[in-house]
Amino acid sequence: MAPSPRTLARRARRQVLRPAWFLARAGRSGGPEREAVVQAAKAAVAAGAAWLLARWVLHAPQPFLAPYAAVFLVVQVTVYRSVRDAGQQLAVVATGVLLALGATLLTGSVVVGLVLVVLVGLLLGRLRVFGEHGPWVAVTALILVGQAGPAAGSPVDAVVRLAEIAVGAAVGVVVNMLVLPPVYQRDATAALAGVTGRLADLLRGVAASLREHQEARADLARDWRHRARALDGEARRARDSVAWARESLRLNPLRRRLRTPSPTVVLVPAADAVVEVAAHVNDLCEAVVDAAEEEDxxxxxxxxxxxxxxxxxxxxxxxxxxxxxxxRDDPGALSPRADRHPPGSAALELMTAVHRDAAQRLPGASGQVRAGWSVEGALINAAQRAVVDLTGRRPTRTPTNGTGEDGA
Structure with missing residues (x-):
């Protein structure tokens, strides 16, 4: 069924007003919108500065490669990445310039030169040294041959182009490093706190339902499994955000002025633990679904x-x-520098009691096999792995029937 004219008008209005809403959010508070505006402004400044510097220093009539290289490095999300990619960018564009020079000298034809630089450039771009920027070898050579034509075969112009790249790369790195260098610690903290809180809510919901119904309801169990799978992926993305936060402080001149501890010390251990716990919660919910289906x-x-x-x-x-x-409230609780009991100490003590009680109900203890025992074992194992990841310690296990075997 086709949307009504009113729906189409509402969608069109949202699209027209979206840029204004974006700028309003950027001006109202910090966040991705403001960071995008800042990076765009920095890229614009770097492009203009690189163009002017290339004109004044190199006397190049159309130094378009200088602002191109500057913008490419400014839009990198961290200072470290812009510095790291500067070498790759220089290699990519320099190879494109040399490829355009060689193709023009060999063919003398713009059309044949275009075909040749695209073919060879795309193949060269697959080399590992160029990283993810390999396709730009062909693009750079294509632009030079298409714009300059036979003039692209001038060795002097090729040297000037290489100098333009160096000027643009230097401007891009300096602007990204000195003008509001990006720091993503706040985003990483918010992402980690969000997924940790939702994991806690899920566990409390499972516990409350088990107490109320004394069994695993199939409809609720499948919903828990769906939420657990989503939270597993969300926890991994939060850990990636922490990695970005750590990288954003490398080579960043603002690092010394930051009053918050380094995310390497505070957020990384918490993020690693939450990712592991999320995986175990997913296993736990899978076991609950098994119990519910067995009951049905x-x-x-x-x-x-x-x-x-x-x-x-x-x-x-x-x-x-x-x-x-x-x-969630204090990510530093899992830091090696934290002088206190780790989160999960109470769970560790209760885990020992759960093992002891489970050992008394094992088939070997009573001689009677219950169908639900295997599900209980899966639940205990998933919970134990979560406790170990939080505390770094394993619960004490009780041997059964004096055999020395573990109780779960």
């Missing part, structure tokens, strides 16, 4: 979870949620 089939008696296990395991989930909330 009703093929055997006593297919559900043991009520005694449900109560202690729900308490354990609450303790894990409490540990995650502590990390």
């Amino acid at each position: 089939t009703g093929e055997q008696e006593e297919t559900g979870l043991d009520p005694l296990f449900v109560g202690s395991f729900a308490d354990l989930l609450d303790h894990l949620a409490e540990a995650l909330e502590e990390i």
Whole structure:
């Protein structure tokens, strides 16, 4: 069914007003919008400065490669990346200039030269030395041959072009380093706090439902699994944000003026732990779904979870949620420099009790096999891995029947 004229008008109005809303958000508070505006302004300044400097120093009539190189490096998201990519960018554009020179000297024809530089440039661009910027070898050579024509075969002009690139790269790196260099620690902290809080909410929801129903409801369990999978991916993206925050401080002159601790010390351990816990929560929800589906089939008696296990395991989930909330409120809680008990210490103590209770219900302890035992074991294992990742310690296990085997 085609959208109504009113719907089309509303969509068109949103598209027209979107730039104004974007600028309003950028002016109102810090965030991605303001960072985008700042980087765009810096790129514009770098382009103009590179053009003027190339004209004054090199006396080049049309020094378009200088602002091109400057803008390319300014739009990099971190100072370190702009410095690192400066060498690759110089290599990419220099290779394009030399390729245009060689193709023009060999062919003497603009059309044949265009075909040759695109073919060879795209193949050369696959070399590892150029990284992800390899296709720009062909693009640079294509622009030079198409714009200059036979003049692209002048060795003197080629040397001037190479000098333009060097000027533009220097301007781009200096502007990105000295003019409001980007720092992404705030974004990383917000991303990590968000996913950690949502993981805690999920665990509390699972615990409350298990207490209320004394079993795993299939409809809720599938929703938990869906949320856990989404949070697993979100936790990995938060860890990537922390990596960006760490990189944004490398070679950044603002680092000494930042009053907050380095994300390497504060955020990285928390992000690593949250990613691992999110994976274990995903496994836990998978086990809950298995329990719910087993309960729905009703093929055997006593297919559900043991009520005694449900109560202690729900308490354990609450303790894990409490540990995650502590990390959300203070990511430095997992820092090696933190002089206190790590989050999850209460869960570690309860984990030992859960192991002891589970050991008493193992098939070898009573001689009776319950269908729900395997699900309980999967739940315990997933929760234990989460506790270990939070505390760095394993719970004490109770041997069964004096055999020395672990209880879970």
